Amino acid sequence: MSVTRRAAIHAFGLAAPAIAHAQAEAIRIGEINSYTSQPAFLAPYRNAWALALDEVNAAGGIHGRRLETIFRDDAGRPEDAVRHAGELISNERVHLLAGGFLSNVGLALGDFANQNRRLFVASEPLTDALVWARGNPFTFRLRPSTYMQCAMLVEEAAKLPARRWATVAPNYEYGQSAVRWFKELLTRAVPGTSFVAEQFPALGRIDAGATVQALAGANPEAIFNVTFGADLTNFVRQGSTRGLFERRRVVSMLTGEPEYLDPLGDEAPENWIVSGYPAADINNPHHSRFRAAYTARFREAPKLGSVVAYDTVTAITTMLKAAGSTGTDAMVQTMRGLKFPTAFGENEVEFRAIDHQSTLGAYIGRTALRGNRGVMVDWRYADGRAYLPSDEVVRTLRPQG
Amino acid sequence: MTQILVQSLSGLASAASLFLVAAGLTVIFGVTRIVNFAHGSLYMLGAYIAYSLVTWLPRGHFPFWGGVLAAALAVGLIGVVVEVLVLRRIYKAPELFQLLATFGVVLVVQDVALAVWGAQDLLGPRAPGLRGAVDVMGERFPLYDLVLIAIGGAILLLLWLLFQRSRFGVLVRAATADREMLGALGVNQRRLFTGVFFLGSALAGLAGALQLPRESVNLHMDMAIISEAFVVVVVGGLGSLPGAALAALLIGQMQAFGIVLFPRITLVLVFLVMAVVLVLRPYGLMGRANAAAIVLPPEPPLRALSPKGRAVALAALLLAIALPPFLGDYALVVLSELAIAVLFAASLHFIMGPGGMASFGHAAYFGAGAYAAALLVKHFAAPMELGLLAAPFAAGLLGLVFGWFCVRLSGVYAAMLTLAFAQIAWSTAFQWVEVTGGDNGILGVWPSAWAVPKLAYAYLSLALCLGGALLLRRAIFAPLGYAMRAQRDSPLRAEAIGIDAFRVRWLAFAIAAGFAGLAGAVFAFGKGSVFPTAMAIPRSVDALLMVLLGGVQTVMGPLIGALAYTGLHEQLLRVTQFWRAALGAIIIGLVLFFPRGLAGMGPRA
DSSP, X not given: OOOOHHHHHHHTXXXXXXXXXXTTOOEEEEEEEOTTTSHHHHHHHHHHHHHHHHHHHHTTTBTTBOEEEEEEXXXXXXXXXXXXXXXXXXXXXXXXXXXXXSHHHHHHHHHHHHHHTOOEEEOSOOOGGGTTTTOOTTEEEOSOOHHHHHHHHHHHHTTSSOOEEEEEOOSSHHHHHHHHHHHHHHHHHSTTOEEEEEEOOOTXXXXXXXXXXXXXXXXXXXXXXXXXXXXXXXXXXXXXXXXXXXXXEEEEEEEESHHHHGGGGGGOOSSOEEEEOOGGGOOSHHHHHHHXXXXXXXXXXXXXXHHHHHHHHHHHHHHHHHHOSOOHXXXXXXXXXXXXXXXXXSSOEEBOTTTOBBOXXXXXXXXXXXXXXXXXXXXXXXXXXXXXOOHHHHHHHSOOO | OHHHHHHHHHHHHHHHHHHHHHHHHHHHHHHHOOOOTTHHHHHHHHHHHHHHHHHHXXXXXXXXXXXXXXXXXXXXXXXXHHHHHTGGGGTTSOTTHHHHHHHXXXXXXXXXXXXXXXXXXXXXXXXXXXXXXXXXXXXXXXXXXXXXXXXXXXXXXXXXXXXXXXXXXXXXXXXXXXXXXXXXXXXXXXXXXXXXXXXXXXXXXXXXXXXXXXXXBOTTHHHHHHHHHHHHHHHHXXXXXXXHHHHHHHHHHHHHHHXXXXXXXXXXXXXXXXXXXXXXXXXXXXXXHHHHOOOOOOOOOOOOOOHHHHXXXXXXXXXXXXXXXXXXXXXXXXXXXXXXXXXXXXHHHHHHTTSOOOOSOTHHXXXXXXXXXXXXXXXXXXXXXXXXXXXXXXXXXXXXXHHHHHTTSOHHHHHHHHHHXXXXXXXXXXXXXXXXXXXXXXXXXXXXXXXXXXXXXXHHHHHHHHHHXXXXXXXXXXXXXXXXXXXXXXXXXXXXXXXXXXXXXXXXXXXXXXXXXXXXXXXXXXXXXXXXXXXXXXXXXXXXXXXXXXXXTOSSHHHHHHHHHHHHHHXXXXXXXXXXXXXXXHHHHHXXXXXXXXXXXXXOO
């Protein structure tokens, strides 16, 4: 990030009144994310964002106007994110806001967008509240939500013979919601299912040995896992050493994403049912082109965050071209029901008008070892459209009006 | 039965690694009186360096254990560098000031680790020959965890021998008991301090390196371990090695069995244990009163500002009042935030400076105010004015409750008890989802219509926050303030003239909490939402940094500290990706050059 002269001037509060905007002035996106607190996930995200942006501008921008992005680091704190949002709008004169990795940052930005009547395209946050309980007219979310990913996994879990389940999830909203939905949906799909143990280790501080032992003590037939990152690694190590996963199936959220699978190396668990992104094996032309472009530029395979960033830029670009204006009302109207292609190369994605959730899906498959690293096998693309509740239910979940 | 046995073995394994970290921390504190915030960073560096060495060396027993030991020694040397370059220069600075420097080190190390090892979690190789598990009555238990338990025991034994049987150990124990006396006897304290720092850092490095076969190495290790290590040290009794061992055992077992019985208690368990222990035993399990009492010379009386200083302050105030109409929207937001920071820092300073009590958990009251306001708005649709009015009382009430326990203790013990209560408050906000919304927070806490324009809100924040800060300043020069300073400087004499030290401290604590709550409420309406981060540890640390940066024993200190810290933070966050390293370096620089704080550099006001 370099300090522009403009930023330096604004930094001291000496900004002159808005300079007359030239006709070909760039369209600016204010992007706020937890770059320093979640670098492992957001570095590939930012790479792909830059890639997408360059491609848009190389192809002539938006009706001749350049697309620019101003990045800000919220350090994982919602209050910092809200301050940046204010600064981006009043000083940097951005036309719309995007980003958010943590759910609470996403919610804070969504509420800010609502209050200030600005468009906010949430890329990563998973919480259902963002589009349902606390949804608002100005906020749209790209990634499949906690509910959607749970519904995808429940479909597979219901096919297993297991009836006694245990759950392990990080002790915060994402983990709690995932467990709640999983229990509710699975019990509905398979009556007679019982849940014999729940563990809620603190995020990033799992006491893996004790947690594994507590789960084993309840002797479940299958386990639903929501931990990720460092917690997942520690859980897997202790679990495989102590034989927790033997003769037990594990259904696991997000574990197939390269962000979480790669660090496990040759200790990646086998035969878990996971949601994720088998980057190396999706060979449709659109995805292959994306993967080749990304790999050529950054010398590593794209991660799921890369797809999320790329698709976010694609969605924004598609919207801007269709809206033909950078007025918030026009942009919001165009976003509702907007259809755009995804880097997955699968079905077109739509931002649903009913709840502003995109229909982007995820890949569901099993984990396996190939060489000395974990991969997903037997995967299929689960289109998000098929895993959302009916419109009547959504209307009860989201404030109407 | 088998379950219980295996679970307690798991607890022992965690206890062993906790003990290694805590042992280093407690030895360093005992001798140098430094609350070493950077101890977690040293632990993290140990893990990273061990990862690099072990993956670089060929596989095998010798390279693995050699790599682990080399990592420990390397971290010991890094500790020495930190001691010689930074801490040695500020041993004479006021109590807790070193904390600020070590926090600077934490920030720098975070960015250095990111730059050197990258952002991704690194999964190190397992210990050769120890991949498997042993059969414990039909249950499998990892072999490596057994070895870890053995190493923990061996280190305890070695340390005990070192402290009982060697001259170095005798000196360390003597320094822990009475540093001044040891100095008077002609012992070279410099060498002793450096040696102790090497030992403590190497232990932290060893603990980090030994985690390699158990967990992935990542950038969050430092913060994950440091609070638990502090808890162990304090529960055991500051400076007490056997205490650290006992406390590590206790916490390890509580952890292992606590999650079986109450799976949702993970966030707060260790802090609950600490709160209970400190309420029952104010100096930890094995600590002694004299180990915590730090004899400070009485501070010279505070003087009101000189006429010249008064003129400068008045001019600054007038500027703050006159400037807003000429500022842009964003500058107004920043102005509000500065005002909030000033009141928050001033409220902490009120108990730290004149009161002589440190608080590591001041965010609890800031958050209590923010939540009180937000809950009124959310559940009772109360207007902003009512929220602002109720917040200080809610926070003050919480201060009365928590303060009743905290002000009985002194020094670091009191500070750690405030931290424990703050964590309990935080986890309540975090887990009581039905009321507080959990970590998804409370949204839609926007001001009343008249205060929505940024200019109006900036004036409102200025009026409330600067008004609050001025009231606090007034209180310092009121009878209450004199009584606070009296009981701080000379408890015996204060008691002799009829000052009830407990009541004075209790009242001061509650007042400070109330004003922090007001700052929190202004913050909530400024942001439009409240999240548990409002009362999380980083916010307490922010307040502490502002007060220390400004200078504890000056009246203007918190004001200047708040402006400097918030301003720096805001600017750096925007202009550089490496804002943490930059902020850390600036903090270290300020500590070295202004050991009495920024406000202490001029004539004392």
